[in-house]
Amino acid sequence: MAVFECAGCGAALTVPVAEVALPPHAHREGGDRYLPPLLEPGTFAVDPEPSEPPWRPWSAISPAQAAARGVYAPVDGLWSGPGGAVLLAPGDTRGTALIAEQCDGCCACAGGPNLACERCGRTVGARIDDCYRWQAVWLYPRAVRRAPVEGPARPDGDGWTVSPTPPVEPGGWWSDRWSAAVGEALAEVLAASGGAPVAVAPGLLAEIFGRTLHRLLPVGAPVRTLGLAGPGFTPAPVPDIALVPRHPWTGAAWQPPFGGVVPVPLDAAVWTHLAFPPLRPTTRLPAGEERDDPLPLRPRLLFEPDRRLLRHRLARLPAVRQPWLRAIYDRLGDRHHHRAASEGTP
Structure with a gap:
C-alpha cells in the first residue's frame, strides 16, 4: 500500500491506499446529474499520460514528436508536463483544504488547481464533485510523492471476479x-x-x-x-x-x-x-396481473x-x-x- 505526501512539507495527504488500473471512464464527462466516486474507497490509480502545462497545440508538434508520445493522428494538442497524476476517491484524502476562489463549478468543484496542503498551503491537486462529473481527486505528480506503507499492494481476491455493472441506470438511461x-x-x-x-x-x-x-x-x-x-x-x-x-x-x-x-x-x-x-424469470404472472411483473428498464x-x-x-x-x-x-x-x-x- 502507499500514502501520498506533500512534496513541499512531507505532510500525509491520503489514507493508505492500494493501486488499481485507471478505469476507462476516468475522463468521461456528462451523463446523470450527480455521479458517484470514480474509484472505490481505499484505492488509487495513476494516469500515465501527461496532464500538466505547458499545453502545445497540434500545429506546434511534429509527427515525430507526437509519435514519440504515442499519438499517431491529429489531436487538438498535448500537455507537455509530466505524466503520473494520481486518482483517488475524495473520501481518502487527509490534510487537504479547498481553495475557495478556485471552486467555480456549476454546483460544486469542477476541477483545476483547487486543493492545497493544509499544513504548508502548497497546491497539490484538483477536487471534482460538480454535476455531470464523476467525483474524484487528482493529485499533481510534481506536488506529491508516494511513500510505501505496510499493507497489501492490491485489494483482496484475484481481481477477475467482479460484480457486473448493468448497462442501464435505475433512472432508465444507458450507463x-x-x-x-x-x-x-x-x-x-x-x-x-x-x-x-x-x-x-x-x-x-x-x-x-x-x-x-x-x-x-x-x-x-x-x-x-x-x-x-x-x-x-x-x-x-x-x-x-x-x-x-x-x-x-x-x-x-x-x-x-x-x-x-x-x-x-x-x-x-x-x-x-x-x-x-x-437470469430472467421464465414464467409470468397470470393475465391481468402483469402490472406487478414490470419489464426491464429500456x-x-x-x-x-x-x-x-x-x-x-x-x-x-x-x-x-x-x-x-x-x-x-x-x-x-x-x-x-x-x-x-x-x-x-x-
Whole structure:
C-alpha cells in the first residue's frame, strides 16, 4: 500500500491506499446529474499520460514528436508536463483544504488547481464533485510523492471476479461506464477488423457494438466475427475478435488459451454482465396481473459509445496511420456525422 505526501512539507495527504488500473471512464464527462466516486474507497490509480502545462497545440508538434508520445493522428494538442497524476476517491484524502476562489463549478468543484496542503498551503491537486462529473481527486505528480506503507499492494481476491455493472441506470438511461468502456474497446475492434465488415451476434452485444461497426465499416458479407472470451467463458465457435476482460488491478487483458483470435480488452464489470447476464424469470404472472411483473428498464435512445474516448484511443493506436482507419478517425471528428449518429441515421 502507499500514502501520498506533500512534496513541499512531507505532510500525509491520503489514507493508505492500494493501486488499481485507471478505469476507462476516468475522463468521461456528462451523463446523470450527480455521479458517484470514480474509484472505490481505499484505492488509487495513476494516469500515465501527461496532464500538466505547458499545453502545445497540434500545429506546434511534429509527427515525430507526437509519435514519440504515442499519438499517431491529429489531436487538438498535448500537455507537455509530466505524466503520473494520481486518482483517488475524495473520501481518502487527509490534510487537504479547498481553495475557495478556485471552486467555480456549476454546483460544486469542477476541477483545476483547487486543493492545497493544509499544513504548508502548497497546491497539490484538483477536487471534482460538480454535476455531470464523476467525483474524484487528482493529485499533481510534481506536488506529491508516494511513500510505501505496510499493507497489501492490491485489494483482496484475484481481481477477475467482479460484480457486473448493468448497462442501464435505475433512472432508465444507458450507463456512463458502459459508454466509456465500449468507446475505448471499439477503437481496438475497428483496428482489428482490418477495414472489413464484422459480424456481431444478436442481442446486447450487437446493440452496443454492432450498430456503430455497421455505420463505420464497409457494407457487405462479414469477413470477421466479434464475440466474447474470458475466464469461465468458452466461446463456441471461437470469434476472430474476442472481447476479453481487462484486469481491474493491472489493466492487462486476459489472454485466450487458443490461437487465431485477436483479444480486445473491455472493462471487467461490463464484460462480466455481457458474459454472464442475470437470469430472467421464465414464467409470468397470470393475465391481468402483469402490472406487478414490470419489464426491464429500456432507454428511449439508442446506445452510443463515448465518441471522444473512441477518438482518443484511436489516435493512440499505430494502426490509425493506415488510410482506411485514418478516414474513420476523421469521420468521427466530423460534427455532421456525430449529429447523424445521435439521430440514429447512418
